Amino acid sequence: MDQPTILITGGTGFVGSHLVEKLAELGQKNIHVTSYSDKPGFVHQLLPSSQIHQLDLTDQEKTFALIEKIKPNQIYHLASLAAVGKSFNNTKKVLDNNTQLQLNILEAVKKFSPDSRLLVIGSAMSYDLTKSYDGHSPQSITETYPLGPASPYAVSKAMQDLLAYSYYQSFGMDIIRARPFNHIGERQTPDFAVAAFAQQISAIEKNQQQILQVGNLTASRDFTDVKDMVKAYMLLMEKGIAGQVYNIGTGHGHQIQEVLNLMLGFAEVKIEVEIDQARMRPSDVPTAIANPAKIKDLGWQPEIKIEETLKRILLYWRSQS
Amino acid sequence: MDQPTILITGGTGFVGSHLVEKLAELGQKNIHVTSYSDKPGFVHQLLPSSQIHQLDLTDQEKTFALIEKIKPNQIYHLASLAAVGKSFNNTKKVLDNNTQLQLNILEAVKKFSPDSRLLVIGSAMSYDLTKSYDGHSPQSITETYPLGPASPYAVSKAMQDLLAYSYYQSFGMDIIRARPFNHIGERQTPDFAVAAFAQQISAIEKNQQQILQVGNLTASRDFTDVKDMVKAYMLLMEKGIAGQVYNIGTGHGHQIQEVLNLMLGFAEVKIEVEIDQARMRPSDVPTAIANPAKIKDLGWQPEIKIEETLKRILLYWRSQS
Numbered sequence: 001m002d003q004p005t006i007l008i009t010g011g012t013g014f015v016g017s018h019l020v021e022k023l024a025e026l027g028q029k030n031i032h033v034t035s036y037s038d039k040p041g042f043v044h045q046l047l048p049s050s051q052i053h054q055l056d057l058t059d060q061e062k063t064f065a066l067i068e069k070i071k072p073n074q075i076y077h078l079a080s081l082a083a084v085g086k087s088f089n090n091t092k093k094v095l096d097n098n099t100q101l102q103l104n105i106l107e108a109v110k111k112f113s114p115d116s117r118l119l120v121i122g123s124a125m126s127y128d129l130t131k132s133y134d135g136h137s138p139q140s141i142t143e144t145y146p147l148g149p150a151s152p153y154a155v156s157k158a159m160q161d162l163l164a165y166s167y168y169q170s171f172g173m174d175i176i177r178a179r180p181f182n183h184i185g186e187r188q189t190p191d192f193a194v195a196a197f198a199q200q201i202s203a204i205e206k207n208q209q210q211i212l213q214v215g216n217l218t219a220s221r222d223f224t225d226v227k228d229m230v231k232a233y234m235l236l237m238e239k240g241i242a243g244q245v246y247n248i249g250t251g252h253g254h255q256i257q258e259v260l261n262l263m264l265g266f267a268e269v270k271i272e273v274e275i276d277q278a279r280m281r282p283s284d285v286p287t288a289i290a291n292p293a294k295i296k297d298l299g300w301q302p303e304i305k306i307e308e309t310l311k312r313i314l315l316y317w318r319s320q321s
Numbered sequence: 322m323d324q325p326t327i328l329i330t331g332g333t334g335f336v337g338s339h340l341v342e343k344l345a346e347l348g349q350k351n352i353h354v355t356s357y358s359d360k361p362g363f364v365h366q367l368l369p370s371s372q373i374h375q376l377d378l379t380d381q382e383k384t385f386a387l388i389e390k391i392k393p394n395q396i397y398h399l400a401s402l403a404a405v406g407k408s409f410n411n412t413k414k415v416l417d418n419n420t421q422l423q424l425n426i427l428e429a430v431k432k433f434s435p436d437s438r439l440l441v442i443g444s445a446m447s448y449d450l451t452k453s454y455d456g457h458s459p460q461s462i463t464e465t466y467p468l469g470p471a472s473p474y475a476v477s478k479a480m481q482d483l484l485a486y487s488y489y490q491s492f493g494m495d496i497i498r499a500r501p502f503n504h505i506g507e508r509q510t511p512d513f514a515v516a517a518f519a520q521q522i523s524a525i526e527k528n529q530q531q532i533l534q535v536g537n538l539t540a541s542r543d544f545t546d547v548k549d550m551v552k553a554y555m556l557l558m559e560k561g562i563a564g565q566v567y568n569i570g571t572g573h574g575h576q577i578q579e580v581l582n583l584m585l586g587f588a589e590v591k592i593e594v595e596i597d598q599a600r601m602r603p604s605d606v607p608t609a610i611a612n613p614a615k616i617k618d619l620g621w622q623p624e625i626k627i628e629e630t631l632k633r634i635l636l637y638w639r640s641q642s
Contacts, residue, residue, distance in 0.1 A: 088491070092424055095484075099416055107412075126483075130490065133465050134455070144454050146465050149483050150490040159480045162447075162470050163416075169451065169471040170409070 005030040007072035009057060009105065010079030012043040014188045015121075019076060019230040020046050032070055034079060042187060057101035067108035067116075074237050075118045077105055080157065082191070088281065091152040098156035099163075106167045117174045119237050122161035124181040124222075124247065125154035129285035139253070140291040143179070143245050150285060161245070168243045176240035178233060181249030181290045184309055185226030186316035194223070194313060196279075197260055201267045202317040211272045215279030217257040220287045222249040225304040232300045239298045249290025250302045263310050326351040328393035330378060330426065331400030333364040335509045336442075340397060340551040341367050353391055355400060363508060378422035388429035388437075395558055396439045398426055401478065403512070409602065412473040419477035420484075427488045438495045440558050443482035445502040445543075445568065446475035450606035460574070461612040464500070464566050471606060482566070489564045497561035499554060502570030502611045505630055506547030507637035515544070515634060517600075518581055522588045523638040532593045536600030538578040541608045543570040546625040553621045560619045570611025571623045584631050 006023065010016050011033025023031055024046050032051045033043060044052065055062045057079055081090075081097045102120075109116050128148020129138045136145055149155045161177050168175040190196040193215065203209035224232075232248045240246060264271055292300070327344065331337050332354025344352055345367050353372045354364060365373065376383045378400050402411075402418045423441075430437050449469020450459045457466055470476045482498050489496040511517040514536065524530035545553075553569045561567060585592055613621070 091428075092421075095420055095424065096417075099420060099480075100413075103413055103416065128486075144467050147468050147479075147483060148490070149487050151487060152484075155480065155484045155487050158468075158483050159420075159476065162468060162479050163473075163476045165449075166470050166472060166476050169469070 003028060003030050004073035005070060006032065006074045006076070007067075007070055008033045008076045008078060011035065011076075012037065012041050012052065013078065014185070015183070015226055015230065016076075016078050017042045017187055018185060018226045019078070019233060022227070022230050022234070032072065034066065036079070057104055058097055060104045060107075063101075063104040064108045064112065067105075068112040071113045072116055075105075075109065075116050076233055076237065077118060077120050080121075080160065082153065088152060094152050094156050095159075098160055102160040102163050106164060106173075110167065110171055110173060114171075114173065117237060118164070118176070119233060119240070120161065120164040120175060120177045121233075122177055122179045122245070123154060123157035124179050124249065124288055124290065125149060125151065125285075126158035126161060126179065127288070129288045138285065138287045139289050140251075141247060141289065142291045143247055143294060151281070165243070165245075174242045176236050176242060177245040178236055179245060179247050180229055180232075181222040181224060181247070181288060183224045183226045183229040184313060186313060188226070188313075193256055194259060194263075194310070195317075197263050198310075198313045198317040199320075201263060201271060201314060202320070204271055205268050205318070211274045213274055213276040213279065214256075214260065215276065216281070217260060217275075218255065219285070220253040220255050220289065222251065222253055222289045223259070223306055223309070224248065224250055224302055225306075225309040228302040228304055232295060235298055235300050236295070244294075246295045246298075247290045247292055248295055248300075249292050251290055251292050253287060253289040254306060259306070259310065262307060263314060266311055266314050324349060324351050325394035326391060327353065327395045327397070328388075328391055329354045329397045329399060332356065332397075333358065333362050333373065334399065335506070336504070336547055336551065337397075337399050338363045338508055339506060339547045340399070340554060343548070343551050343555070353393065355387065357400070378425055379418055381425045381428075384422075384425040385429045385433065388426075389433040392434045393437055396426075396430065396437050397554055397558065398439060398441050401442075401481065403474065409473060415473050415477050416480075419481055423481040423484050427485060427494075431488065431492055431494060435492075435494065438558060439485070439497070440554060440561070441482065441485040441496060441498045442554075443498055443500045443566070444475060444478035445500050445570065445609055445611065446470060446472065446606075447479035447482060447500065448609070450609045459606065459608045460610050461572075462568060462610065463612045464568055464615060472602070486564070486566075495563045497557050497563060498566040499557055500566060500568050501550055501553075502543040502545060502568070502609060504545045504547045504550040505634060507634060509547070509634075514577055515580060515584075515631070516638075518584050519631075519634045519638040520641075522584060522592060522635060523641070525592055526589050526639070527642075532595045534595055534597035534600065535577075535581065536597065537602070538581060538596075539576065540606065541574040541576050541610070543572065543574055543610045544580070544627055544630070545569065545571055545623055546627075546630040549623040549625055553616060556616070556619055556621050565615075567616045567619075568611045568613055569616055569621075570613050572611055572613050574608060574610040575627060580627070580631065583628060584635060587632055587635055
C-alpha cells in the first residue's frame with residue numbers, strides 16, 4: 001500500500017518535532033513540514049530539506065501554492081503563535097496571526113485538496129476554567145464544557161477551533177479537532193513553566209545562575225508527556241470522527257509547586273527559589289484537568305509517568321549549552 | 322441626578338436606531354452614536370449632529386480618541402459587519418473587521434474609560450445548532466450550550482463574545498454579554514428574510530416586481546420584535562451581572578414558511594412564491610430557539626405579538642420608495 005503524504009504545519013516546533021520523530025520511527029517517508037523559522041533545528045536531522053518548507057502561513061499565496069503542490073492526505077495543523085503569558089502584550093498580533101493562518105489553511109485545503117484529513121489543534125485554555133457549570137467543574141472538563149478563554153492566546157485558539165468547525169459544517173470537510181491540556185517534553189521553549197524550571201536548574205548546576213525564578217505555583221494542571229500527546233494526535237488522525245472535538249489529557253492534576261519539588265529533587269545541587277512578579281499573569285486559572293473519556297474510548301492511554309518526563313526534560317536542558 | 326453619558330456603536334443601524342429612539346423617548350439627552358456610514362438616516366432626526374460620530378471602529382486611533390473624549394458611562398456595543406449569507410463570500414473581511422473593531426473598543430475602554438459599563442452584543446448563531454448536547458436540544462438553547470458556529474459571521478460573533486469575556490476575566494472590566502436570537506422590525510436590511518419578504522411584497526403590490534423570491538423556508542427561528550430586543554439590552558445595562566452572558570429570545574419557534582404565510586395574508590394582492598437557489602446558504606441550521614430563563618429572571622418579557630410586528634414591517638416597506 002502507498003504511504004500517505006503527511007503535512008505537519010509548525011512541524012519544526014516543540015510538538016511537531018516529536019510528531020515527526022515518531023512518524024519517521026514508524027517508517028513514514030512522505031513527511032512534509034512547514035516552519036516559520038529558517039533556523040536549522042532538530043527536524044533537519046530527520047527530514048531531507050526538500051520536505052522542510054520555510055514559510056509564513058499568514059501568507060495566503062504561499063500557503064495555497066504549498067497545499068496545491070503537495071496535496072497531502074493528512075494534515076496535522078500545529079502552527080500558531082503560542083505562549084499564554086506573552087499574548088497579553090501582543091493581543092492584536094496573536095489574534096491577527098492565528099486567524100489569518102487558520103483561514104489560509106482552511107481555504108487552501110478547500111480549494112486544492114478537499115479530500116485531505118485535517119487535524120486542527122486547539123487548546124484546553126479555551127474553556128472557561130474559572131467556574132463550575134451544570135454539575136461539571138474545572139476538575140473534569142468534558143468537550144461540552146463552556147468556552148470562556150481568559151488570555152488573548154486562548155481566545156485565538158478558540159477562534160481557530162470554531163472556524164475549523166464552521167468549515168466542517170458548511171463544506172463537509174474532513175476536519176477533526178483536538179483540545180490538548182498541558183504537555184511537556186524536550187525542546188519546549190522556556191516560555192512554559194516546566195521548561196523554564198529545567199533550564200534554570202541546569203544553569204544553577206553549572207554555576208551560571210544563582211536563584212530559581214518562578215511564577216504562580218498554586219495553579220493545578222493536567223500534564224501529558226509530549227510523546228503521549230503525539231500518539232493521541234496520530235490516533236485521532238486514524239480514528240477520529242469528522243466534526244468531533246477531543247480533549248487530550250491524563251485526567252489527573254499536579255500543582256505547579258509539586259512539579260517544581262519533583263524537579264528540585266532531581267537537581268544535583270541545593271536550589272533557592274524566588275517568586276518573580278514578572279512571571280505572574282494578569283489572569284491565571286487555578287485548575288485545568290481533562291475528562292479524557294472520549295479519546296480513551298478510541299483507545300488512547302497516557303503511558304509515561306510524570307517523574308520520567310521531568311527527568312528527561314532536565315537531561316535535555318543539561319545537554320544544551 | 323445627572324444623566325449618564327451613553328455611547329451606542331453602530332447606533333445608526335437597524336437595532337441602534339430603535340435603541341436611540343427608545344432612550345430618547347425616555348428623556349435621555351447624552352446619547353452618542355458611532356456610524357460607519359456618512360449617509361444621513363433615521364437617527365439624524367433624533368440626535369444633534371455633534372452626537373453622531375462618523376468613524377470606522379477598525380481605526381484604532383480614531384476609536385481611542387472618541388472614547389477618551391466622551392468617556393461614556395454606558396456603552397451599547399452593537400457595531401459589526403452583519404449578515405450571515407454574505408459572509409460566505411467575504412470570510413476574511415468579516416473576521417478581520419469584527420476582530421479589529423472588538424479589540425479597539427475593548428482596548429479603548431481599558432485605557433481611557435475603565436469604569437464604563439459595556440454591553441457586548443454577540444449572536445445566537447454562535448451556538449452549535451446542529452446537535453443535541455447533554456439533554457439539551459436546539460429547541461431550548463441555554464447559555465451553557467456548546468458554541469459551534471456554522472458561518473464565518475457566526476465565528477466572528479463568537480470571537481467577539483469570547484474576547485470580551487477575556488477582558489472581563491483578565492482586567493475586571495464591567496462587561497456583560499448578550500446573545501440575541503433573531504429579531505425583526507423596521508429598518509432591517511433585506512439581507513434578512515423577513516425584511517426581504519416585506520420589501521418584495523410591497524414591490525409586488527406596486528407592480529414593480531412579479532414573483533416573490535425566497536430562500537430556505539423550512540428553518541425554524543425564534544423571532545423577537547426589535548422593540549422588545551432593545552428593552553432587553555437596556556435591562557441588561559441596568560441589571561446584568563458583569564462577566565455573565567444572557568440569551569435573548571421568546572422561547573418559541575416559527576417556521577419561516579409560517580412567517581411568510583402570515584405576511585402573504587397581510588398583502589393587498591395575491592402573490593406567487595418561487596425558491597431562489599442564490600438565497601440558499603452553504604449551511605443553514607434547522608432550528609434555533611432560546612431558553613430565555615436567565616434574562617426573564619432579571620424581569621424581561623417579550624410583549625409584542627409576531628403578527629403586530631410583521632404588519633409594522635410591511636407598513637414600513639410600503640412607505641419606502
